[in-house]
Amino acid sequence: MWGGDSRFGKAAPHSGDIMLEAKWSQDQIAGSSRQQISDNSKPIAFSGHASQQMQFRGATEGEVADTIRTTPWHPAENGRMECRKDFLFEAVWNGRHYATKQVRPVFVEEPNEIGVVTVYVYYF
Numbered sequence: 305m306w307g308g309d310s311r312f313g314k315a316a317p318h319s320g321d322i323m324l325e326a327k328w329s330q331d332q333i334a335g336s337s338r339q340q341i342s343d344n345s346k347p348i349a350f351s352g353h354a355s356q357q358m359q360f361r362g363a364t365e366g367e368v369a370d371t372i373r374t375t376p377w378h379p380a381e382n383g384r385m386e387c388r389k390d391f392l393f394e395a396v397w398n399g400r401h402y403a404t405k406q407v408r409p410v411f412v413e414e415p416n417e418i419g420v421v422t423v424y425v426y427y428f
Contacts, residue, residue, distance in 0.1 A: 344373055347417045354409075354420040361425035362397060368409045368423055384421060386410045393427065402427040 348369050350358070358368065371389035380386040386408055393405040406426040412419045 346413075348372060348411075348420060349417050350420045351422070354422050358423045358425075361423065362405065362427075363407050363423050363425045367391060367405075367407045368420060371407045371409055372411065372418060372420075380410050384410050384412050397427050400427075404428050 348365075350365065350368075354368075358364065367389075371387055375387040375389050377385040377387050388406055388408045391405045391407065393402050395402065397405075404427070406428070408424040408426070410421045410423070412421065
């Protein structure tokens with residue numbers, strides 16, 4: 305089993321602000337190279353940083369796992385991968401109503417598991 309944050313490297317610093325209204329459609333990312341999921345049965349491990357950011361930004365482990373398992377992967381910085389999925393939200397977040405929540409995990413694929421380094425969430 306995964307032993308902690310150091311195995312997946314450190315996440316890039318963030319502003320501490322929640323990312324709002326940054327909409328990326330499938331058409332906008334369609335031109336980028338895609339990699340299909342290599343093994344849908346691998347367990348998904350979350351770094352401490354990823355768990356904190358999911359709580360702070362309003363994502364659940366289930367949403368992150370669903371995003372990783374059901375959407376195409378794209379190369380990210382430092383040899384990592386990322387993917388995106390829109391979820392119906394229709395709720396209030398930080399005092400404002402949003403129809404959609406987009407979850408974007410950044411992760412690495414290890415031989416026996418997928419390690420989530422951080423998670424970004426966008427509301428629009």
